[in-house]
Amino acid sequence: MTAATGTRTWVLRFPAPAEWLSANKRYKRRPDVAIRAWRQATALHARSAQLPRDLQQISVYATLHFTNDRRRDAHNYMAVVKCCVDGLVDYGLIPDDRREHLLWTAITEGDKVPAGPLKALGEIELRIVAEAS
Incomplete structure (x- = not known):
């Protein structure tokens, strides 16, 4: 909870469990897995x-x-956020x-992370804010 606003916020950060789903990639089959x-x-x-x-x-x-500095358009990865x-x-x-x-979903690219056994593809961070209803 942030003291100034009283807003409840949680952060989940975890390794990418599968390939990054991109709107630019032409899948031959739907990537159900x-x-x-x-x-x-x-x-x-x-x-x-x-x-x-x-x-x-x-x-x-x-x-x-991501684990590299390749140029990307973060919004092409909205399918990942939808799955999350x-x-x-x-x-x-x-x-x-x-x-x-x-109420709102936003996506941005963060800093590069080093690749490793559990982070071969990178990480995602989800900041979840409880909004006043």
Whole structure:
């Protein structure tokens, strides 16, 4: 909770569980395995962080941390954020991701992270803000 505003905020940061889903990539088949991995990883990390359940309104701010300095347009990765929001719904943070419950979603690219066994593809950081209903 921020003292100045009384806003409740939580941060989830975890390694990318699958490939980054990009609007620029031409998939031959729907990437169901990656979608499921992102969704399940988000629900798992929400549970591990003991996030609250049954919030009525939130905003989600996503920061993508890649392992290289390649030039990217962060908004091409909105499919990843959609999977993460679905994972938050699966966890029970909000009832669903309609606009009555999900007020705002923003995405940006963050600092580069070193590649490693658990961070081969990078990391995602989700800042979740409980909005006044």
